[in-house]
Amino acid sequence: MAGAEADYKALFGEDEEKVSASNDSKEAAEFATRLVHAARAVGDQKDLQILLCTKAYEFAMKDPSGYQTAIEAMKLEMEVVPDKKGQAQEKLLEALLRRFALSTGAERKRLAEEIVDQLVARGDERASAKRPREAIDLYRKALDVAADSVSGRTGAIMDRIKAASTGLEAEGRLAALKKALKEDPKSTTARTALILAYLGEFDRPVEAVTLLTDDLDETLRTYVPLSAKPVADLGESACLELASWYAGIAGQASSPGKRVLLSKTKACCQRYLGLHATKDAARLKATMLLEKVTKEEEVAGAQHSKVVTVDLANGVRKGGVGNTSDEPRWAIRDSSDGAVQAAIEKAAAFLWTLQQPDGSWHLWKAAGMEDGFKDYIDGPTALVAYALMESGVTPSDKRMERALAWLEKVNARNANGTYVTKGYIPKTYCMGLRCQAWSAAIRQKGDYRRALQKDARQLMLSTSDGSYGYDSTGRPAAGDHSNSQYGTLGVAEAAMAGVDIPAAYWRKVTGHWEASQCPVTLRQ
Secondary structure, three states: OHHHHHHHHHHHHHHHHHHHHHOOHHHHHHHHHHHHHHHHHOOOOHHHHHHHHHHHHHHHOOOHHHHHHHHHHHHHHHHHOHHHOHHHHHHHHHHHHHHHHHOOHHHHHHHHHHHHHHHHHHHHHHHHOOOHHHHHHHHHHHHHHHHHHOOOOHHHHHHHHHHHHHHHHHHHHHHHHHHHHHHOOOOHHHHHHHHHHHHOOOOOHHHHHHOOOOOOOHHHHHHHHHHOOOHHHOOHHHHHHHHHHHHHHHOOOOHHHHHHHHHHHHHHHHHHHHHOOOOOHHHHHHHHHHHHHHHHHHHHHHHHHOOOOEOOOOOOOOOOOOOOOOOOOOOEOOOOOOHHHHHHHHHHHHHHHOOOOOOOOOHHHHOOOOHHHOOOOOHHHHHHHHHHHHOOOOOOOHHHHHHHHHHHHHOOEOOOOOEOOOOOOOEHHHHHHHHHHHHHHHHOOOOOHHHHHHHHHHHHHOEOOOOEOOEOOOOOEOOEHHHHHHHHHHHHHHHHOOOOOOHHHHHHHHHHHHHHOOOOOOOO
């Protein structure tokens, strides 16, 4: 590298000194263009080529006119050293983001596509490397750009966030198991739990072997070492014994662990049947076990990928945090006479009759209560829109498009910061419901992420201690529990849709509710 630096100094040292002394950013950008051209001309001298790209980026980023040159410099550097492209990727992304911020029209869309591709690819790399927290951060950045300028990408990115979140939760479970064993190294219960987790959910049998001790169950000490061997290296009897053991512990494993253990059982059975050609009781046992675990594997896979639903015939169950499916979160199944679905359709039809020409709903007026609720302008529209979308109406329905457009417009601001809608006051109840509506639209591939971010941000700014009052104007305030649950649920809905919510907000909210909890004395 010393030779490259000497060559650079001889070729461009004097010019660099002049550009640096001038403090002229445009001159720096022009100098960067010359450096990129030079880098392309010295392809047989890799060290000098890399140095020229690095210098070109440094000078190009001093002025907006140089951002494209910075992009070209980092792309060239990545071609030169593809196995060490991490730092160049970071720089490339920064240049792309700066140029994107200044772009419009077709160029903005093109840059957005490239940025999303970069962020998703890097997120995938982190996810594959078992670094889910970093992957989620990258996916969320991609989601922000996609929601702004790239249609049709948000659903796939949100699916990645959901998958990475599952990995993050798994990391937490593993950390807890490790902590339990560290706190009590002599506990066979803690040691066994960690070993089984390594065998199942985390599929790291070699690490399970390192945890074996003489005081553990003989079965563990027998089969855990076998589990660390490739199936292809196992003999007949070992395959069948290990398959039976895997099937047994799969029944007590977590859902992810069960899927791994069933897959291992299946592999051992198939290996055994390939080795044992004799048609006897042992072969029949392996065949029956293989059939059994194949069915269980299908059921486990279906449960893993299933959209959360509500079975109204057998009780209500709502989807959990992180449900980013493009299906409505509430769905109907097994309604044998169709009465429930008919009731929903009837209610939806009635609500549509109350929609105003501008797309809104004024239910207070319809109920004769306008005076008492006149300040809650957008709450009814948000609530009805949310209910209709959760019952199956899509954001692309023309009537729903009008409703969502009205919601976007009603709390828009003028250049001086005042609201376009005369007399508009952002109410906590309404803001929480607006977030529900935006999230429902996003789950069905609607492009409303910016609207959700905006409302969630205003809610976060409107609490001083984790509680909420009637108004959410963006100025910190405190309030009551009724408003507080709507404000918090609105922000939580944004989090479930992939909006990045600072940990400080959750600490504040949790602190408020814990401090408000009353001590309870149980009476006999």
